Amino acid sequence: MRNKVDNRLMVVTAATLLSLMGGQLQAQDEPYVVHEITPVIVEGPWLVAPTADGVSIVWVTDSECHSQVEFGTSADLGRVAENDRHGLLPIGTLHAVRLTGLTPGETCWYRVVSTMVVKMKAYWPEKGLSVESPVYQFTVPDPGQSEVSFSFLADTQHGDLPRIGANLDAVDWNGLDFFVHGGDAFGSLESEEQLLEKLIHPVLERLGHGIPLVFVRGNHEMRGSFARHLHDYVPAPEGEFYYAFDAGPAHFLVLDTGEDKDDDTNVYAGLNRTEPYREKEFAWFEEHARIDERFSEAPFRIILMHAPRWGWVDGDNDRWTGLANRTGIDLVLAGHNHRYSWSPPGSDGREYAVLVVGQDQVADVRVGVDEITMKVTDADGTDVAVHSISRSEVRAPSQGDT
Ligand SMILES: [Fe+2]
Known part of the structure; x- marks a missing residue:
């Protein structure tokens, strides 16, 4: 009142x-x-x-x-x-x-x-x-909608305003259902002013107040004096940086691939605890895949994350890949490498595709009931690649096989 x-x-x-x-x-x-x-x-x-x-x-x-x-x-x-x-x-x-x-x-x-x-x-x-x-x-996102479209970019890194501006200007904002920043928006996060000026404000200028931001934490967002406040500005329903949501024919998992180095690495001075955090995230992913009806029923399952090989998981990378395989993940969208790459299912023990969007690139993604299409362009508009995944290529999840 x-x-x-x-x-x-x-x-x-x-x-x-x-x-x-x-x-x-x-x-x-x-x-x-x-x-x-x-x-x-x-x-x-x-x-x-x-x-x-x-x-x-x-x-x-x-x-x-x-x-x-x-x-x-x-x-x-x-x-x-x-x-x-x-x-x-x-x-x-x-x-x-x-x-x-x-x-x-x-x-x-x-x-x-x-x-x-x-x-x-x-x-x-x-x-x-x-x-x-x-x-x-x-x-409000609608799982019954026949198509959903979003743009994904990452590694606008180090809070470089001209870079993030140019990257964001390469996005086709018309008709987007949501926008994904795939992490490493900063070299390190030091203040609210930096967070607002070099991420939120430039994104909001283009998004407006009616298109949601999906933020994927990168390893660089774990660093700096303000890193511990980041979640307050991009809060997710689970209270973590990982969560799930449905939009159109896809079930999305937003995962947090944490740091790229061991918790015991001296540069972190004993302040990191990513090992138990990632273990908790793994258990959440496994349980979510087991109990969430939409996870099984959605035509496609897509992971949005920063580091395409799961970040530092103490050598357990194959265990994460195995979980993604047996839960029927179709596609991983990631950044971190700063270079574009496309890995179809079948390599590195993966049964799903991985699209890594390079620095200064944007992926426009459309998910229909029968097909995912991805168009990658450089920030200057030059075409990089177009890929698609058909539903006929998609395997059913085998969640009992854990
Ligand atoms: Fe990174």
Whole structure:
């Protein structure tokens, strides 16, 4: 519920109970102070981690606020989602609210609302006014849709603005269902400013507020003083960088291939724990393939990940390949190598294809019920390759064989 402004201060009545504070009995229906000061949305909102029933909406304000998203199936909105956690509304400048319970294929209208908290106190915190974004809309992914299209690029590396700008300008943004950044957007991640300026803002300039971003973490995003905050800006439903979603005829797995070096490598000074993390991810992948109906039933299964050979997994690369084989993965899209390559099924013990998109390249991917087509171009528009996978080539998963 938003407050109405009454000149300089506003009176808001709450409950009529009494409480003891500072040795004095005060009525809880006394007003809390609302200053006539309005926050500003300085970035976003952007959409991340779309699923067939939800999406996360993220934005940044210039001052400490609590937030909510108003949404609905028309511009009238009508529903409200908040991000309360442990019984409290978070207060901060970064805001992330996940919409859930959406209907596949429906158009969802939304606006974000942030209300300033001027002074946080145990009782009678002082508030400010609210800012609202315009009303935007997006389409909820629909597994029943006969085709889905997306673009994939990676290794815009080292936060090079001209490079990411040129790469993003090579994307055909018309008709995209979502956009995938395949990781290594930075050499290392050092600040919010860097993250916003060199990834979120340039992507958002092209995506707008109605096409979701799917972010795949690269090994370079594990490095730097701000690396531990990255997930807050691209939150996924599992709370990890790996998750699954359905869109059109494909079931997608977003995997996190972690680091490219051993946890014990001295450059990390004992601060990495990718070994147990990747083991947990492996177990999740295995269990997800076993229990998720859509994983089995979808015409195609596609992995989006950064390092095409699974990253550093302590020599267990073949175990991961075996899991992908027996769960019927059809295609892996990856980056990391900085050079284009196409590996059809049948090499390196793989029963699935691997497309590695080189640096300064973009893959436009369309998944139909019977065929996946991939067109790779250089950022300057030069054609690199076109590939396709037909459904007739696709094997059924053999999930019992684990
Ligand atoms: Fe990489």
